[in-house]
Amino acid sequence: YQHVLGVTQDYKKAFEWFTKAAEQGDAHGQFNLGYMYQNGNGVTKDYKKAVEWYTKSAEQGFASGQFNLGTMYHNGYGVTKDDKKAVEWFTKAAEQGYALGQCNLGLMYRFGRGVTKDLKKAVEWYTKSAEQGNAPGQYNLGYMYKNGYGVTQNRDQAVKWYTKAAEKRQQKAIEALNGFRF
Numbered sequence: 001y002q003h004v005l006g007v008t009q010d011y012k013k014a015f016e017w018f019t020k021a022a023e024q025g026d027a028h029g030q031f032n033l034g035y036m037y038q039n040g041n042g043v044t045k046d047y048k049k050a051v052e053w054y055t056k057s058a059e060q061g062f063a064s065g066q067f068n069l070g071t072m073y074h075n076g077y078g079v080t081k082d083d084k085k086a087v088e089w090f091t092k093a094a095e096q097g098y099a100l101g102q103c104n105l106g107l108m109y110r111f112g113r114g115v116t117k118d119l120k121k122a123v124e125w126y127t128k129s130a131e132q133g134n135a136p137g138q139y140n141l142g143y144m145y146k147n148g149y150g151v152t153q154n155r156d157q158a159v160k161w162y163t164k165a166a167e168k169r170q171q172k173a174i175e176a177l178n179g180f181r182f
Contacts, residue, residue, distance in 0.1 A: 010042075011036065011041040011042025011043075012042045013042075014032075014036070014041070014042055015033070015036055015041070015042035015043050017029075018032040018033045018036060019033060021033075022053060022056070025060075027056075027057045027060040027061070027062035027065060028057075028062065030053045030054075030056045030057035030060075030062070030065065031053070031054065031057040031062055031064050031065040031068070033053045034049075034050045034051070034052070034053030034054040034057060034065065034068060035050070035068070037049040037050035037053060038050035038054075038068070038072075038077070046078075047072065047077040047078030047079075048078040048079075049078075050068075050072065050077070050078055051069065051072050051077070051078035051079050054068045054069040054072060055069055057069075058089060058092070061092075061096075063092075063093040063096040063097075063098040063101065064093075064098070066089045066090075066092045066093040066096075066098070066101065067089070067090065067093040067098055067100050067101045067104070069089045070085075070086045070087070070088070070089030070090040070093065070101070070104065071086070071104070073085040073086040073089065074086035074104075074108075074113070074114075082114075083108065083113040083114030084114040084115075085114075086104075086108065086113070086114055087105065087108050087113070087114035087115050090104045090105040090108060091105055094125060094128070097128075097132070099128075099129045099132040099133070099134035099137060100129070100134065100136075102125045102126070102128045102129035102132075102134070102137060103125070103126065103129040103134055103136050103137040103140065105125045106121075106122045106123070106124075106125035106126040106129065106137070106140060107122070107140070109121040109122040109125065110122035110140075110144075110149070110150075118150075119144070119149045119150025119151075120150045120151075121150075122140075122144065122149070122150055123141065123144050123149070123150040123151045126140045126141040126144060127141055129141075130161060130164070133164075133168060134168075135164075135165045135168035135169050135172075136165075138161045138162075138164045138165035138168065139161070139162065139165040141161045142157070142158045142159070142160070142161030142162035142165060143158075145157040145158040145161060146158035146162075
């Protein structure tokens with residue numbers, strides 16, 4: 001809604017349309033409605049309503065909804081903080097190949113949040129995320145190689161993944177600048 005060129009950004013109108021889609025059971029619409037409630041775009045910020053809509057989306061198997069619902073549980077936004085539930089939803093998203101879910105699942109294993117600490121599993125999930133080009137996954141994988149956590153310490157691999165993460169972040173900055181009008 002906010003990234004479409006040639007259309008004036010209108011959160012209230014977007015909220016109306018997402019509500020219509022969400023109420024008809026559209027998982028993407030439910031996710032977007034949850035996002036709007038989470039961020040207060042076009043509506044008063046309401047974490048409980050965000051969780052409600054993310055849950056509907058997540059239960060339909062929508063990976064973005066699963067990831068965001070996991071994040072809400074991890075942070076305790078709109079629900080009681082529950083890292084086991086966060087892991088459950090991150091896992092569902094990660095198993096669908098959702099790179100952010102894979103990275104966050106790696107974090108949960110690395111720090112033993114909601115699961116038994118397992119550095120090898122953390123590396124496994126970071127690798128899946130990193131190989132998809134996810135900069136946080138690349139950075140975290142580089143960190144694991146640098147320190148020999150869950151993997152044999154390897155400076156070359158650390159440099160490789162840190163470099164990829166830096167290049168990805170640099171590319172995002174360039175893309176942002178390209179969209180800037182003088």
